[in-house]
Amino acid sequence: MSVPKDAGWKDVPIAGRILEPGSAAKYETGGWRTYRPQHVPENCIHCLFCWLYCPDMAVIAKDGKFSEINYRACKGCGVCAQVCPGKRGNKALVMVLDEVAAASGNDAK
Amino acid sequence: MAKLLEIRWHGRAGQGAKTAALVLAEAAISAGKYAQAFPEYGPERMGAPMVAYNRISDEPILIHSHVEQPSVVVVLDPTLIYAVNVKAGVPDDGIYLINTPLSPAEMRERLGLVGTDAKVYTLDATQISIDTIGRPMPNTPMMGALVKALGVISLEQLIEDTKIKLSYKLRPEVVEKNVEAIRRAYQEVAS
Amino acid sequence: MMSIRVAKTGNEAVAEAMRQIRPDVVAAYPITPQTEIVQLFSGFVANGLVDTEMVTVESEHSAMSATIGAAAAGARAMTATSANGLALMWEVVYIAASMRLPIVMPVVNRALSGPINIHCDHSDTMGARDSGWIQLFSENAQEAYDNVLQAVRISEDPNVLLPTMVTMDGFIISHAMEVMEMLEDEKVRQWVGEYVPLNPLLDVENPVTMGPLDLFDWNMEHKRQQAEAMVQSKPVILQVAEEYAKLTGRRYSLFEEYKLDDAEIAIVVLGSTAGTAKVVADNLRQQGVKAGLLKIRVFRPFPAEEIANALKHLKAVAVMDRSDSFNAVSGPVFAEVRSALYGIANAPIIVDYIYGIGGRDVKPDHIESVYNDLAQIAAQGKADRLLTYLGVRE
Numbered sequence: 001m002s003v004p005k006d007a008g009w010k011d012v013p014i015a016g017r018i019l020e021p022g023s024a025a026k027y028e029t030g031g032w033r034t035y036r037p038q039h040v041p042e043n044c045i046h047c048l049f050c051w052l053y054c055p056d057m058a059v060i061a062k063d064g065k066f067s068e069i070n071y072r073a074c075k076g077c078g079v080c081a082q083v084c085p086g087k088r089g090n091k092a093l094v095m096v097l098d099e100v101a102a103a104s105g106n107d108a109k
Numbered sequence: 110m111a112k113l114l115e116i117r118w119h120g121r122a123g124q125g126a127k128t129a130a131l132v133l134a135e136a137a138i139s140a141g142k143y144a145q146a147f148p149e150y151g152p153e154r155m156g157a158p159m160v161a162y163n164r165i166s167d168e169p170i171l172i173h174s175h176v177e178q179p180s181v182v183v184v185l186d187p188t189l190i191y192a193v194n195v196k197a198g199v200p201d202d203g204i205y206l207i208n209t210p211l212s213p214a215e216m217r218e219r220l221g222l223v224g225t226d227a228k229v230y231t232l233d234a235t236q237i238s239i240d241t242i243g244r245p246m247p248n249t250p251m252m253g254a255l256v257k258a259l260g261v262i263s264l265e266q267l268i269e270d271t272k273i274k275l276s277y278k279l280r281p282e283v284v285e286k287n288v289e290a291i292r293r294a295y296q297e298v299a300s
Numbered sequence: 301m302m303s304i305r306v307a308k309t310g311n312e313a314v315a316e317a318m319r320q321i322r323p324d325v326v327a328a329y330p331i332t333p334q335t336e337i338v339q340l341f342s343g344f345v346a347n348g349l350v351d352t353e354m355v356t357v358e359s360e361h362s363a364m365s366a367t368i369g370a371a372a373a374g375a376r377a378m379t380a381t382s383a384n385g386l387a388l389m390w391e392v393v394y395i396a397a398s399m400r401l402p403i404v405m406p407v408v409n410r411a412l413s414g415p416i417n418i419h420c421d422h423s424d425t426m427g428a429r430d431s432g433w434i435q436l437f438s439e440n441a442q443e444a445y446d447n448v449l450q451a452v453r454i455s456e457d458p459n460v461l462l463p464t465m466v467t468m469d470g471f472i473i474s475h476a477m478e479v480m481e482m483l484e485d486e487k488v489r490q491w492v493g494e495y496v497p498l499n500p501l502l503d504v505e506n507p508v509t510m511g512p513l514d515l516f517d518w519n520m521e522h523k524r525q526q527a528e529a530m531v532q533s534k535p536v537i538l539q540v541a542e543e544y545a546k547l548t549g550r551r552y553s554l555f556e557e558y559k560l561d562d563a564e565i566a567i568v569v570l571g572s573t574a575g576t577a578k579v580v581a582d583n584l585r586q587q588g589v590k591a592g593l594l595k596i597r598v599f600r601p602f603p604a605e606e607i608a609n610a611l612k613h614l615k616a617v618a619v620m621d622r623s624d625s626f627n628a629v630s631g632p633v634f635a636e637v638r639s640a641l642y643g644i645a646n647a648p649i650i651v652d653y654i655y656g657i658g659g660r661d662v663k664p665d666h667i668e669s670v671y672n673d674l675a676q677i678a679a680q681g682k683a684d685r686l687l688t689y690l691g692v693r694e
Contacts, residue, residue, distance in 0.1 A: 009521035015400040016514045016522045021507035134477045138307040147476035171575035173472050175661045
């Protein structure tokens with residue numbers, strides 16, 4: 001249902017309607033970030049605040065627990081790290097410079 | 110009557126001149142004729158002098174401009190003849206129907222029509238409406254007098270259409286009183 | 301065919317047409333001289349004569365927004381307005397067309413402020429001529445009724461999907477009672493048929509997004525497409541008129557040609573003035589003057605080729621504009637008609653008369669003077685001036 005990028009005026013859906021539901025998911029904004037959130041499992045209490053507050057739905061939860069960050073979508077806004085309560089003052093999500101994290105081979109999914 | 114008949118109604122806002130013009134048009138149309146009815150709109154409040162018009166013809170009426178030379182003038186409120194020039198544009202042999210307790214001869218003099226070919230009819234429509242309907246609402250009896258003066262629409266046709274139109278707003282007993290007013294006016298209009 | 305001869309004012313006729321169409325949603329806001337339409341219609345709803353969701357809103361901008369929302373959801377939606385009401389909904393009027401929603405809206409022609417005026421001229425709908433709406437002009441109550449019914453079929457045609465505004469002159473037609481013929485309710489029900497919306501938002505099985513952001517890489521393609529829909533609406537308008545003629549015996553087209561075939565001079569006019577002008581043309585014909593008239597019904601899409609064809613044999617043409625476009629040249633209808641004639645060999649001399657502004661009465665005498673001017677222009681082979689303001693006190 002995707003409209004090819006070079007579609008002529010006769011082939012576009014009328015009125016610019018977007019006929020493919022949920023197509024926003026295909027638009028990967030992971031390449032926009034400067035910092036990425038890195039999970040520190042020993043500090044995580046699985047409160048899921050990060051999942052709740054992420055504006056991009058980039059925090060994946062499974063069975064009521066933190067599972068992973070979808071780095072294809074994450075724009076690095078840092079809200080998840082901001083709201084994370086952590087354990088005894090140590091956060092379970094830490095913002096790390098994206099290039100540094102990538103260079104150290106850290107899940108660059 | 111292929112010739113276009115043009116009528117001008119003079120009333121005060123709230124006296125029912127617009128409704129009378131509309132009912133007359135409906136009666137003419139029900140009788141198989143072509144007709145128009147339209148008021149002149151301006152800043153209105155109760156009591157302000159206003160005007161409404163009719164055109165009646167056996168042929169389709171295409172013209173949409175204002176009526177400039179009505180051959181018939183109906184005046185619903187006697188005080189209007191001093192406030193407004195009710196004779197404007199009327200030909201020498203025009204017909205005037207005035208709501209007034211005065212006689213046709215007296216009204217002819219007031220209007221300055223003595224010695225002309227104009228026909229003057231009078232009717233105390235206000236009194237008739239007070240007697241029948243119970244309040245001063247001269248438009249319905251004036252319609253009865255008008256159809257008598259014009260002779261182009263039957264009394265029964267007028268009554269039928271009046272009943273329909275008034276039934277939207279008024280209770281059946283009140284509608285009947287209006288019909289009574291029309292019948293009396295038809296009988297009593299003097300020339 | 302069964303039709304019912306009735307006495308109705310223009311507003312009553314349009315309200316009845318709406319009742320018979322049975323729209324799913326009507327959004328309403330009052331403005332003189334249109335108020336009676338939505339007022340009467342809301343009476344029909346209150347009395348159970350029609351099962352429409354009536355949405356009373358706080359302004360015309362909201363009225364059109366609500367209508368768009370309803371139409372996008374998949375409803376047959378209508379509203380009505382005049383003058384500054386149309387002006388207030390200006391941004392959403394353009395959106396209704398670009399969203400390709402088949403909304404039908406009666407617009408009772410009234411002068412745009414200022415100064416404040418409640419009477420008829422065409423400045424309101426002329427101001428919306430670039431909005432992408434189909435525009436049908438009506439001469440009288442009968443045409444207003446017929447145009448509203450045809451508009452539903454035109455707008456909803458899958459090759460069109462554009463909103464239509466149906467006009468009638470404020471007070472002159474809207475408040476004047478005339479003879480007309482109405483169809484029976486059942487006939488109208490069959491005529492408009494079941495509305496099958498395209499991509500309705502309420503179809504949750506097939507979710508879509510409407511009204512997205514559309515930047516420089518896509519916008520032009522969508523607007524080109526919208527332009528094409530307007531082009532395609534012309535044959536649809538004619539097709540619908542053909543079917544309507546079979547239903548009612550009343551034949552409509554892009555415009556009406558009145559005694560034009562063998563005419564030497566003619567007037568181009570829209571709305572109720574056409575009626576008065578026909579009477580004048582008849583009188584002149586009786587005096588041996590070859591006078592004719594062209595009454596434009598479809599102003600958008602503008603039938604340039606057809607109008608040029610109809611006028612090209614004339615010696616002189618006067619366009620009557622019931623609005624000014626303040627371009628320091630002429631009124632809007634003149635500009636389009638003259639443009640249509642450009643390039644035609646031996647095209648008639650064409651002049652413009654701006655008249656009837658703010659409800660200024662246009663009398664048979666005025667129209668006769670226009671024909672007299674045309675006769676002189678035809679005889680001299682030239683016009684002294686391009687534009688005349690007819691009926692203004694100098």
